[in-house]
Amino acid sequence: xxxxxxxxxxVSKECLYKYIKQGDIFDELCFKATFSKLLGYGIxxxxxxxxxxxxxxxxxxxxxxxxxxxxxxxxxxxYTSLSVYSLVNKFPFSAYGEGIFLATQNFLxxxxxxxxxYSPAKAVVFSCTYVACLALLLSPSLPLSVLVLLQTMNLPxxxxxxxxxxxxxxxxxxxxxxxxxxxxxxAVGSTARIFTSIQETGxxxxxxxxxxxxxxxxxLLGQLLYYWNVPVLNSGQRSSTRKAKVN
Numbered sequence: 001x002x003x004x005x006x007x008x009x010x011v012s013k014e015c016l017y018k019y020i021k022q023g024d025i026f027d028e029l030c031f032k033a034t035f036s037k038l039l040g041y042g043i044x045x046x047x048x049x050x051x052x053x054x055x056x057x058x059x060x061x062x063x064x065x066x067x068x069x070x071x072x073x074x075x076x077x078x079y080t081s082l083s084v085y086s087l088v089n090k091f092p093f094s095a096y097g098e099g100i101f102l103a104t105q106n107f108l109x110x111x112x113x114x115x116x117x118y119s120p121a122k123a124v125v126f127s128c129t130y131v132a133c134l135a136l137l138l139s140p141s142l143p144l145s146v147l148v149l150l151q152t153m154n155l156p157x158x159x160x161x162x163x164x165x166x167x168x169x170x171x172x173x174x175x176x177x178x179x180x181x182x183x184x185x186x187a188v189g190s191t192a193r194i195f196t197s198i199q200e201t202g203x204x205x206x207x208x209x210x211x212x213x214x215x216x217x218x219x220l221l222g223q224l225l226y227y228w229n230v231p232v233l234n235s236g237q238r239s240s241t242r243k244a245k246v247n
């Protein structure tokens with residue numbers, strides 16, 4: 001494998017020619033393109049682990065308190081739609097790859113939340129339903145117009161997922177089992193994704209989605225800091241607290 005083949009996912013042939021043959025390492029367009037690729041792959045790599053702290057925290061506590069199941073479910077729908085839409089449009093993997101990893105991690109969170117909040121049987125039903133819907137979306141017979149419609153709906157779905165979590169935090173007066181590491185990584189990653197979406201896709205829907213997602217992620221991070229010293233109560237303690245307030 002040649003050097004060109006090895007680094008082609010990051011540096012285009014045109015830019016490689018300018019860098020090596022012409023010695024022009026300060027070309028502005030090539031710098032932006034290469035930086036965007038590196039940043040994009042960095043986001044993809046980071047996203048493969050971004051919700052792992054959250055998954056481990058929920059698994060350890062065997063509790064989804066503080067997590068809005070509706071919020072996680074809407075995120076799952078949003079990232080699944082984004083991934084399928086990007087695959088069909090053949091966008092560079094560095095421009096959307098995190099959607100696949102985040103959809104997988106959100107799927108695990110939803111399954112755990114349903115298991116401990118409702119029942120394992122309902123979690124199994126949900127899992128089968130999701131897999132069936134995913135198979136339908138990936139089917140070659142599905143009209144492209146359906147995927148475009150889903151991506152258009154992705155913006156309000158994404159906003160709804162963030163607002164649902166923000167409201168849950170406000171209602172509980174606590175961020176519960178939300179992971180500080182996960183929220184910080186989301187805030188930084190969504191900010192960086194604005195630049196890569198502009199540079200690599202030029203897709204207005206994706207760019208607007210990234211901007212609004214970034215705003216919501218920083219709002220969640222702000223709530224985390226605001227409620228930092230608020231203790232996380234279990235269900236029994238919360239019930240006792242409510243009764244005490246009533247009395």
